[in-house]
Amino acid sequence: MDKREKELITRAKTGDETSFEQLIESCKTKAYNIAWRYMRNEQDALDALQESFIKVFRHLGKFKGESSFDTWVYRIVVNTCNDMLRKNNNLKAVTTVFANDEEEVVVRLPDTGPTPWEALERKEKSQFILDCLETLQPDQKEIIILRDIHGFSYQELTEVLECSIGTVKSRINRARKRLKQIIMEHKEKNIV
Secondary structure (H helix, E strand, O other), X not given: XXXXXXXXXXXXXXXXXXXXXXXHHOOHHHHHHHHHXXXXXXXXXXXXHHHHHHHHHHOHHHOOOOOXXXXXXXXXXHHHHHHHHHHOHHHOOOXXXXXXXXXXXXXXXXXXXXXXXXXXXXXXXXXXXXXHHHOOXXXXXXXXXXXXXXXXXXXXXXXXXXXXXXXXXXXXXXXXXXXXXXXXXXXXOOOO
């Protein structure tokens, strides 16, 4: 943690809202992306993010600086999303990372880019992977999202998941194997 971040945290702990906003600004995009991956629709992700930031503000006094501020925030976002999903199973969204059918999206592709058919195929493959990801157990889905989609380091994962690096590595390995198995089962059934 750098000196500036420490100063912002100290001031935010005394109730300085501007300092708190500056702290949140540095991690809000990644926090939203994590929430979106869990909740799978924008409104639920925004609700989870808002609840997470309220928790961060309320519990800022408990932050001891043993991990980075961002890592601490991401852990709260993950916990909040898990809590919301447990409390309300119908939050499992039907939306995708792509525009819905009611919106028209104009995309200008350079000549060297993919053709429309290639773009459609890539979109379908991405959706297929997301659908397979949804069938994983929550802890497996969580580790894949944090490591493979958001690029958290092993050290960051040990802090966010509150476990040893060995546990992180074995969870990643098991989750990847299970995801691969699901993908292969779907391909064998010609679902792809």
